[in-house]
Amino acid sequence: MKGPDPTISLDQLSDAESFQEPVFLRIARAISADIARGRFRPGQRLPSSRALADSLGVHRNTVLAAYQELIAEGWLVTRPSGGTFVSSDMVDTRPKAFARSAVLRTEVPGRVGFDLAPPPDRFDQPEPPKGALVFASGMPDLRLAPVDDLSRAYRRALRQNGGKLLGYGDPAGELRLRSALASMFADARGLAANESNVIVTRGSQMAIDLCAKVLFSPGDVVAVEALGYQPAWAALRASGARLVPVAVDRSGMVFDALRAVAERERLRAIYLTPHHQYPTTVSLSPGRRLQVLELAAERRIAVIEDDYDNEFHYESRPILPLASADRKGTVLYIGTLSKILAPALRVGFLVAPEPFILRAAAMRATMDRQGDRPVETAVAELIEDGAVQRHVRRMRGHYAKRREALAGALARHLGAAVRFDLPQGGMAIWVEVDSTINVEKWAENARAQGVIATTAKRFAFDGRARNFFRLGFANLNEKEIEEGVLRLKKALRV
């Protein structure tokens, strides 16, 4: 296929030396540089002297002189059939796999020609080996996701209103989804919110990031749970916040420790997971809930409440979010559909007083103009007709059984090596490992046996190992859970 004639840029020769050169030499140097970096390949035909002269705005003789120079230097040849070509004797410096990427090659491969800001914290996990059973820390069972409902609703959304949803929309999200979420929260979570209090985000990760961007200036202090959720810490830090760890015990974040931090520092925010503390699964006690809210109101501290798996609570009495008791406008309430439907949908939300929502929407628009309108509309439809709620009920049933299955298998197969309390809710069991066992070594052996178990080190603010596993039970069925625990047992013996 013959494409348009390649152009030649003289801009890359804008150093002082090249400006003093005659124009024909600058052209020659630009072409030889393009050959040297692999943009023009051996045997490639160059534009005719007339075409190149036109595109550069120079006389044709100037281009002819440049070509003559390059022929004399051996870069180019002419052929009897007519035309000027890159000499076939040139070494082909073109990268083999990526024919069109030659222009991105720099003198030092992979080096950029400017300084970068400090990188954000990394929190990705190594890929599990093929066929491994993963006690994933917080993954739903995607094999049971309501794919048919979703695809039907998505198709309807795309066709709706003559493709109107394919245009620009509100950075705060589709009004229909914001309303559907607000009424779902009023029913199930005791939140008195309407659509003006809701922004739809791409997962709760974006909601956390938006809170950080709206709230913090460099150096602002945020209290976080330790152990805790690294991806949130990364987002908070990326906005310049300085994080102060606060210990967690069986009743959640230790309030006395939090108050001590608030007395020592000018605290701007507290990030916490009160419903099922991540990773330990404990719930913040009722007394501490009130204390946190009082402290926040008294000192004008924002409470970022990450309620990531609210729906999965198995004991009879639901625990309402802190946000449901907030009368002073201090709580920024965050949730996600990642656990209810699927993480890849990237639908999360932030519920807050309206002025905050307006600021968050303006901030969001600076990097992500809006969410995915057809997806948001499809999800709104599934909430309106009760499909999401039915799916949640079904999954809660499965997960309750899987929680029992994991607890049973751990007790049967690992006996005295582990201790745990059955969590009231969530998607994982927090397992204490006997102090005579090296938990990191155990996890390493387990990986070799084809089972992945996350150790406490991953959640540690100080990076230190501790004798605990967080074993997720939601993404595996009962048979897989049994097999996974047997593999863990085998790994203990090697």
Ligand SMILES: Cc1ncc(COP(=O)(O)O)c(C=O)c1O
């Ligand atoms: C504490 C916590 N927050 C939030 C999330 C959900 O993240 P997202 O909604 O961005 O998928 C998770 C998922 O693992 C989580 O564990």
